[in-house]
Amino acid sequence: MSVAAQGRFDLAPFEVEGRCGEARAGRLRLAHGEVRTPVFMPVGTYGTVKGMAPEALEGCGAQIILSNAYHLYIRPGLDVLEAHGGLHRMMGWSRPILTDSGGFQIFSLKDLRKIDEEGIEFRDHKSGDKHRLTPERVIQIQEVIGSDVMMAFDECPSLPCTPAYMEASMARTTRWAARCLEARTRPDCALFGIVQGGVDIEMRRRHVEELSELPFDGFAMGGLSVGEAKPAMIETVEAVAPMMRADRPRYLMGVGTPRDLLECIRRGVDMFDCVLPTRNGRNGQLFTSLGRLTIKHARYRLDTGPPDPACGCGTCARFSLAYLRHLFVNNEMLGAQLITQHNIYYYLQLIEGARAAILRGDLAAYIGEREAGWAQEGGW
């Protein structure tokens, strides 16, 4: 019997401490500390949340960040991570890190990759180098990284695809999931499985059932927010989240806008990651209590007010819309830094607020107030 099957690695006990409808407030104990859920994970694909030093992330209240095993494997490479004793020490971040396996990114390479039962062969589009990743190798990479939460290596089929392809792909993802569990050697690295099945509820149900048999520390929904219509995404989450084990954290990968987060928390999701606050921040878009704010707009040229009067972040406390606009239109790096910092703070506070509302038992009112605010400037 394998160590995985003995359950020896079940090191991420998840405790639900409050419910409000399907929504949950919980605690997830990881090697680098406890994470309060629901939680949003800022994205640091290459071992840096773009523009934010670790202390700035901590200052915003980030509890856990997301990185990407595939990208780190390509750049800087495993030898560099090994030399540092893992990603935490390399990037100076002492709180938990979750790593996506990178399956999603490799599958999006399309012409550059070849898939079989063993794994995937692909070419790095920058260097042209050929690489081969298998479930075992992906776990090994994440153990070198020292991820608090490793993600299983899954296939995320491009939609639309035939039901037959989806069936075959899900079956392979399940077999790969079992191989990932077998491959684990570090007791301090939790491992989550990934449920696929597109927007087909019955397929999702079958995959949830298959994966729930396996001793994962948590379960993610993959293959959503990849181009399907927003209502289909929300409906899928509404149907699938309650099927997932209640005693494990539920992670919705790659989602989403502030509204998406609240609507999915309401439907039972515990964990999120998304590039929106960082990427849109670099493009001059702020998420605020009044909705979306485009900093380059001429109406902010002389506006000495803060970006968001309701916000307590360092950017809103010290800088005006007019100054941020000046920085942004002149391509000053500090503009991207300050706007990113605001956006990350905004996302984290929004989720903290949802958690408090769950514990109070009035999540619906909290969501209603936030959505009414966003409507003032146009929501998302």
Next chain:
Amino acid sequence: MSVAAQGRFDLAPFEVEGRCGEARAGRLRLAHGEVRTPVFMPVGTYGTVKGMAPEALEGCGAQIILSNAYHLYIRPGLDVLEAHGGLHRMMGWSRPILTDSGGFQIFSLKDLRKIDEEGIEFRDHKSGDKHRLTPERVIQIQEVIGSDVMMAFDECPSLPCTPAYMEASMARTTRWAARCLEARTRPDCALFGIVQGGVDIEMRRRHVEELSELPFDGFAMGGLSVGEAKPAMIETVEAVAPMMRADRPRYLMGVGTPRDLLECIRRGVDMFDCVLPTRNGRNGQLFTSLGRLTIKHARYRLDTGPPDPACGCGTCARFSLAYLRHLFVNNEMLGAQLITQHNIYYYLQLIEGARAAILRGDLAAYIGEREAGWAQEGGW
């Protein structure tokens, strides 16, 4: 009799508290606080030291920063500065600011400008808009900015130029200097004159004598570090600095490398500004106790040591050469931020060290030790 001639604006009392040969350690009292000299001023042309939030600058020990009246006048424009009540509040910086008038930048426009006794007419190369700046207007702009130290509006002739042109230009700069003094209205904004004369010591002497008659709060050497040979620059400083009033701060504009700073402090200069630590930082070059370090070099790929083992900055305390290299070669913004932060800290500590050495009376030994260190990796 004008208010300027009454000396009413002499609000920047400068006190020399120690000497070591020609070198001085002093204190300059300005509206936003006292500055210990010798001092290096990080450059924030557009109202931001590129990549550094105000608290990061304070963390590095910056006492005063430099900005540029001409650039701020063009972007974001005086109305924006007025709306904020000046640059300090706009950029969230509460310590002193010195502004260059922008004469140097306007004269470098060449084909875009026309000069006469009254002032300069030029076109903004981005918008094509025509502007006219006079000594009076330049003072008005700097008073709107709220500069702790304003610089007089001078002509900085392109070298080489004929002795006749240089004579005429210096005479006009003197007349403009007097007009700048007449134009002052804010008692909290100090005003420095600018000595020109190229690398001709006798011309410099005459200009120093002319300007010393005027009630400036300090005096700068302009027109150096603009392409002349390094020995000519050092020789000019060596000859001219001692001619300048001993009871006023002496500011060498646009200089220089770490070695230039020490060599010019040794010759009696009190204040410096230069884009090198910020610009070279963005290009991946670190100034260290061992010399110049180019971060992209393959030899740092696996180097988990700090950039400079002798440095106490936040970057050296927390990040490895290998991580900084990874950030830099992948164009991650954080790389430029962290390297800039190191470079600014390095410059400021270097000058703090020189100040302490002046007060101890062993500046030569201090400079010798620094130069021996730099020789290890190749100096500048």
